[in-house]
Amino acid sequence: MAEPSAWSPYAAVLASRMRAQLSYPTGFALDVMGSLLIAVTEFGEVWVIFHNVHVLGGLTFDAVLVLFGLSNLGFGTADLLFGHLDTLPVFIRAGTLDAFYLRPLPVLTQLMTSELDLRRIARMVVFAITLVVGLRLSHVSWNLHNFALVTISVVFGTVIFCALFVCAASLQFFLINAPELTNSFTYGGSYASSQPAAIFPTPLKLLFGFLVPVVFTGYLPTLALLHLPGPELLPAWLAWLTPVAALWVWLVALVLWRWGTRHYQGGGG
Amino acid sequence: MPPDLRTYLKLVRAGFARQANYRLAMLAGLATNLVFGFVRAAILFAAVRSAGGTLAGYTAGTISSYVWLSQGLIGAIELSGSAEIGDRVRTGDVAIDFTRPVDLQTWHLAEDMGRAAYTLIPRGLPSVLVGALTVGLVLPRTPLPYLLGVLSIVLGVAISFYARYAVNILGFWLLDTRGVRTVYLVTCTFLAGLYVPVSLFPTWLHTLAYLTPFPSILQTPINVISGRDLGVDAVADISMQVIWVAVVCMVGRVLTSAGRRKLVVQGG
Amino acid sequence: MNEAVIDIEDLTRTFSVKRRGADGRRRRSTLAAVDAVTFRVLPGESVGYIGANGAGKSTTIKMLCGILVPTSGRVRTCGLDPLKNRRDLARRIGVVFGQRSQLWWDLPLRESFSILAAIHRLDAATAGRRTAQLVDQLEMRPTLDVPVRQLSLGQRMRAEIAAALLHSPELLILDEPTIGLDVVSKARLREFLISERASRGTTLLLTTHDMGDIERLCERVLVVDHGRLAYDGTLPGLATTVGAQRVLVVDLMQPRPDLLGIPGTTHLGAEADGLRQRLGFDAAATTAADVLAAVASHAEIRDLSIEEPDIEDVVRRIYQSMG
Numbered sequence: 001m002a003e004p005s006a007w008s009p010y011a012a013v014l015a016s017r018m019r020a021q022l023s024y025p026t027g028f029a030l031d032v033m034g035s036l037l038i039a040v041t042e043f044g045e046v047w048v049i050f051h052n053v054h055v056l057g058g059l060t061f062d063a064v065l066v067l068f069g070l071s072n073l074g075f076g077t078a079d080l081l082f083g084h085l086d087t088l089p090v091f092i093r094a095g096t097l098d099a100f101y102l103r104p105l106p107v108l109t110q111l112m113t114s115e116l117d118l119r120r121i122a123r124m125v126v127f128a129i130t131l132v133v134g135l136r137l138s139h140v141s142w143n144l145h146n147f148a149l150v151t152i153s154v155v156f157g158t159v160i161f162c163a164l165f166v167c168a169a170s171l172q173f174f175l176i177n178a179p180e181l182t183n184s185f186t187y188g189g190s191y192a193s194s195q196p197a198a199i200f201p202t203p204l205k206l207l208f209g210f211l212v213p214v215v216f217t218g219y220l221p222t223l224a225l226l227h228l229p230g231p232e233l234l235p236a237w238l239a240w241l242t243p244v245a246a247l248w249v250w251l252v253a254l255v256l257w258r259w260g261t262r263h264y265q266g267g268g269g
Numbered sequence: 270m271p272p273d274l275r276t277y278l279k280l281v282r283a284g285f286a287r288q289a290n291y292r293l294a295m296l297a298g299l300a301t302n303l304v305f306g307f308v309r310a311a312i313l314f315a316a317v318r319s320a321g322g323t324l325a326g327y328t329a330g331t332i333s334s335y336v337w338l339s340q341g342l343i344g345a346i347e348l349s350g351s352a353e354i355g356d357r358v359r360t361g362d363v364a365i366d367f368t369r370p371v372d373l374q375t376w377h378l379a380e381d382m383g384r385a386a387y388t389l390i391p392r393g394l395p396s397v398l399v400g401a402l403t404v405g406l407v408l409p410r411t412p413l414p415y416l417l418g419v420l421s422i423v424l425g426v427a428i429s430f431y432a433r434y435a436v437n438i439l440g441f442w443l444l445d446t447r448g449v450r451t452v453y454l455v456t457c458t459f460l461a462g463l464y465v466p467v468s469l470f471p472t473w474l475h476t477l478a479y480l481t482p483f484p485s486i487l488q489t490p491i492n493v494i495s496g497r498d499l500g501v502d503a504v505a506d507i508s509m510q511v512i513w514v515a516v517v518c519m520v521g522r523v524l525t526s527a528g529r530r531k532l533v534v535q536g537g
Numbered sequence: 538m539n540e541a542v543i544d545i546e547d548l549t550r551t552f553s554v555k556r557r558g559a560d561g562r563r564r565r566s567t568l569a570a571v572d573a574v575t576f577r578v579l580p581g582e583s584v585g586y587i588g589a590n591g592a593g594k595s596t597t598i599k600m601l602c603g604i605l606v607p608t609s610g611r612v613r614t615c616g617l618d619p620l621k622n623r624r625d626l627a628r629r630i631g632v633v634f635g636q637r638s639q640l641w642w643d644l645p646l647r648e649s650f651s652i653l654a655a656i657h658r659l660d661a662a663t664a665g666r667r668t669a670q671l672v673d674q675l676e677m678r679p680t681l682d683v684p685v686r687q688l689s690l691g692q693r694m695r696a697e698i699a700a701a702l703l704h705s706p707e708l709l710i711l712d713e714p715t716i717g718l719d720v721v722s723k724a725r726l727r728e729f730l731i732s733e734r735a736s737r738g739t740t741l742l743l744t745t746h747d748m749g750d751i752e753r754l755c756e757r758v759l760v761v762d763h764g765r766l767a768y769d770g771t772l773p774g775l776a777t778t779v780g781a782q783r784v785l786v787v788d789l790m791q792p793r794p795d796l797l798g799i800p801g802t803t804h805l806g807a808e809a810d811g812l813r814q815r816l817g818f819d820a821a822a823t824t825a826a827d828v829l830a831a832v833a834s835h836a837e838i839r840d841l842s843i844e845e846p847d848i849e850d851v852v853r854r855i856y857q858s859m860g
Contacts, residue, residue, distance in 0.1 A: 012651065030447075095636075095638070103656055104624045177293045201404075
């Protein structure tokens with residue numbers, strides 16, 4: 001008799017979470033609209049600024065559409081998949097984390113696949129449209145080079161934000177009473193990722209360029225796609241190194257996760 | 270002192286003291302406030318530069334003040350749309366509250382005032398201080414804007430409370446207020462001027478914003494305390510706030526009576 | 538293979554606790570939740586693990602499962618180091634924490650079972666067979682399509698135990714499984730565990746506050762007090778060692794003077810002018826049935842109940858008897 005695949009427990013849980021969310025269609029529809037409204041107002045901020053100026057950090061409105069679309073598509077996907085990770089104290093208090101320890105699967109993968117938030121789909125759709133519109137208005141041609149760049153940026157951008165969520169979960173083992181501290185780099189990182197990094201003073205460029213490398217998720221690819229040179233510390237060609245940035249953040253995330261679970265198993269819970 | 274006032278002052282103090290349990294969470298909030306503050310400052314500095322040094326009456330210095338004052342006041346004005354009263358309506362505990370000899374709305378207002386006052390310590394003042402010490406900001410050198418500013422902040426907190434109260438009281442009729450609260454949160458945050466100063470809005474959006482009480486929650490107090498609106502303008506701002514306080518309070522009271530009647534009729 | 542299912546040696550777990558001392562200043566002190574506990578459990582045994590709240594039972598269980606790291610000492614479960622081989626171990630043990638659920642709260646019960654079957658890599662045939670078997674034995678067929686959060690406490694406990702047994706583990710650990718259950722549910726659950734053990738030889742480790750659980754299910758009793766193992770032996774042995782008494786409470790048809798002189802009993806008190814009388818008796822020396830018969834020969838009984846020795850009482854007596 002064939003043994004079920006290694007993915008089936010994860011698939012089973014995710015499928016059931018999706019079914020559970022869709023089983024309340026009115027509530028779900030309202031939530032999606034709320035999500036949509038949030039995405040629109042976030043964009044509204046940029047739109048209002050461009051109502052007053054034509055260029056911000058070397059980018060025109062069309063270019064900012066691309067930037068916004070790329071970075072938010074990456075963040076939105078990560079948020080949909082792993083947004084629940086930064087509510088770790090909830091899992092601990094409910095005993096769910098202990099239940100993970102009792103199963104023959106890695107704790108982190110169980111945590112990651114325990115939930116997904118289909119409402120975020122609204123955000124992803126809005127920013128996918130934003131991206132496409134921005135690319136058209138900026139006359140970016142659909143050749144292999146650009147296609148590869150967009151794909152790498154969105155995929156590895158998602159990976160980068162996922163790693164930030166794992167970092168957040170890991171730190172929350174130590175921050176049971178103040179988990180919102182991690183918002184400073186998860187939501188703060190997302191906010192910074194959709195801005196033209198040229199406007200940042202050097203400390204912020206270093207922070208969001210290399211420590212919490214969110215400029216790789218939107219700004220650098222935008223520079224590369226539009227053939228713009230980019231500021232000193234952040235030249236356009238770095239965009240091709242997004243996978244390296246993703247690897248770096250994931251290494252940090254896994255180290256922090258190990259540290260956090262050690263602390264939890266050492267009785268700090 | 271009349272007994273009622275003393276009771277309310279006690280409630281203010283209680284609201285203040287309760288926050289001491291959440292010190293760590295507040296510091297966490299401060300950290301996030303600061304990160305967002307630095308990014309927003311960078312954005313708006315670039316915008317001012319791009320506009321040639323002045324943007325809708327803001328210079329780099331004054332727009333920095335706007336950024337740090339808004340970040341500092343986030344904790345106090347509590348835009349999230351949730352309020353304790355919402356939980357109590359949902360669970361039905363509010364029925365007990367109606368039997369108390371204290372006015373429901375005013376009681377919660379008093380506690381909220383205490384809460385808001387506390388947040389100024391770990392989040393309000395430090396935000397402004399960090400802004401001043403790092404990127405620099407411009408603040409008035411005379412005492413009057415600060416005096417009027419404090420009054421304006423108090424009024425802003427009150428409007429925010431009454432608005433949240435009204436939204437949450439809808440729980441008497443709506444099974445789940447989450448949808449309404451989300452819409453409230455998003456609209457309020459944007460129109461209150463937390464994302465961008467309301468002065469930067471296109472004319473139509475600017476008009477629309479001032480048809481709502483939201484700018485009076487955050488933008489107006491910032492304008493007064495930063496000295497952007499001086500003298501007569503400041504007084505006009507405060508008068509407008511007073512009117513909004515009355516209006517939003519009234520809406521809340523009407524809804525409360527209706528809700529109370531519903532409770533009595535349906536038995537809770 | 539006669540390898541021990543549980544092998545604990547000098548197991549210790551300390552926590553550092555911040556407290557305010559007598560002088561009013563905050564001090565950090567170390568609290569030993571588990572203090573040099575040593576015992577072995579062989580395959581097929583059924584062991585009761587009792588002690589007051591905070592005595593260290595749950596902490597020991599967490600160390601057995603790999604949730605918590607020991608401060609010192611050695612622990613092997615099913616021959617494995619719970620920390621290094623957590624996942625392998627998870628395939629061989631089933632654990633139920635009475636207060637917390639391991640099922641998916643808002644999903645129908647049957648989905649919890651199918652997800653767990655997938656997690657334990659059970660093939661469809663085995664999963665189906667095992668689920669059906671457990672569902673029938675625990676009488677859960679009517680609740681299969683009910684979301685777990687809507688189940689009653691009794692139904693939920695049965696579901697949790699079924700979930701823990703789905704992958705046919707060698708060792709079943711139950712942490713307070715009958716807490717809050719009514720008498721009928723408790724009895725049914727105990728019967729199920731007995732038959733499950735009889736058919737599969739599953740080793741059972743049970744923590745509980747209910748002496749009835751121990752009496753019905755366990756051949757061996759471990760008593761912990763303040764982290765230390767105070768007794769390791771049989772239940773009758775425990776009662777005898779400690780001299781604990783069961784109490785028969787009889788409600789009589791008519792008030793009577795104190796029922797003194799019933800053989801094997803101590804008169805503990807009377808209420809309502811002698812309408813209700815309390816008689817303590819040594820469980821090792823006489824049975825409730827005999828006492829009841831003796832009382833019935835003296836007076837007409839309207840109603841009765843039996844109070845078991847209080848765990849705290851037993852434990853306290855042990856501690857006192859061990860000096």
